[in-house]
Amino acid sequence: MKISLNTQIFIAAVLGVAYGFLLTLYPKTSFFDGSIYALSIASGIFIGLLKMLLVPLIFSSIVVGVSNLQAGGQFGRVWKITLICCFTTTTLALILGIACTHIFGVGKGMDISLFKDAMSQHQTPDTLTPGSFLTNFIQNTLINPFKAFSDGNVLAVVVFAFFVGAALVKGGEHFQSIRKLLQQFFNMMMMLVGWVMKLAPIGIFALLAKLIATENLSILNSLLEFSLVVTGTTIFHGAVVLPLLLWIFGKMDPITFFKGTRSALITAFATSSSSATLPLSMQCAKDNLGVRPQTAGFVIPIGSQMNMDGTALYEAAAALFIANLIGLDLSVGQQIIVCLTAMIASLGAPGIPSAGMVTMIMVLQSVGLPAEAIAILLPIDRILDTVRTVVNVQGDMMISVVVDRYTKESDELLDVKS
Ligand code: ASP
DSSP, X not given: OOOOHHHHHHHHHHHHHHHHHHHHTSTTSHHHHHHHHHHHHHHHHHHHHHHHHHHHHHHHHHHHHHHHHHHTTOHXXXXXXHHHHHHHHHHHHHHHHHHHHHHHTTTTTOOGGGGHHHHHHSXXXXXXXXXXXXXXXXXXXXSOHHHXXXXXXXXXXXXXXXXXXXXXXXXXXXXXXXXXXXXXXXXXXXXXHHHHHTTHHHHHHHHHHHHHHHSOTTHHHHTHHHHHHHHHHHHHIXXXXXXXXXXXXXXXXXXXXXXXXXXXXXXXXXHOOHHHHHHHHHHHHHHTSOOOHHHHHHHHHHHHHHOOHHHHHHHHHHHHHHHHXXXXXXXXXXXXXXXXXXXXXXXXXXXXXXXXXXXXXXXHHHTTOOGGGHHHHHHHHHHHHHHHHHHHHHHHHHHHHHHHHHHHHHHHHHHHHO
């Protein structure tokens, strides 16, 4: 009997967690050290291969996506629906994050002196205001594409790919051969993704076992309430809000969705990286959810950079938690500023582990909270990152289904008219 890749990944995840717990029983032994060494190599190979494919995949997929969409007259529509979906789901996530932190009053009445040490040892990074963030963003995005490729600067690659895609359409017949070449290049990249995915069960086993064995899970206790509220709210967003929207607007039932995307969601959990999961998210959306390749190829790479519901929710909730912790009551206006900054921060956060922690500084500073306070969150961040990345990736695939449905309908209308 042949076990599907989806099932293999699921089994690997369960075994990885179990092995990780087993390792925690034998700390400082040669069994522990040897295992961690082997797990690091296995997970390093898997993540390395995904990273190797990421930039050429994103570039070719967006160029091909933009040129196909523009040629078919669908570009404006796809773009608009994608933006509306991103904005709506992120706003809902922010509202949920703020509401739940209020309802449970997390951080209120906690003894801040517990964290004094951590905070005093933390170096405050340079001030990160929305203004400086924007200038940085522009400076890092409009750059030499070869530098962007070699540095793995995904956002800059996305922007360059947009321009190339648009030029291919404008040039029409003239650039026919380049277009064909890039289309074939993209198909080839997807074939490589398929090969790398064969290693996914081993990679995921190794990543999860290492995470459980090396992260200090007991630290979650000191911040138990916050961890539970944030994780619970993020899961609620992913298990109730997004599926409901998908059902209403994408006309897809949650079971079909979760079955089809399980391997991408587990990979997101294990890697804590939307970017590393991107090849798999695209594959799941196309092969299992029936999203047309041109939609998946356009929406998912963009979403993996700009649509991060889990990150936005986390940042807003964490800012409120810190405010509560230091006994500061944020006004409604300040909470709106927190939400807006958290939205910008989630747009700018790259899809890599703990990226949200860096942009978190901007959210804290937007309402005058001390940036050092992230020292309190750092020890638990790697663990909380797992769940928020799952929801980030889930949002991208969900949006691709909704966008595909609406653009398919208008395609069909065009067909009927012509
Ligand atoms: N790890 C997240 C992602 O890749 C970003 C974050 O740190 O919130 O989607």
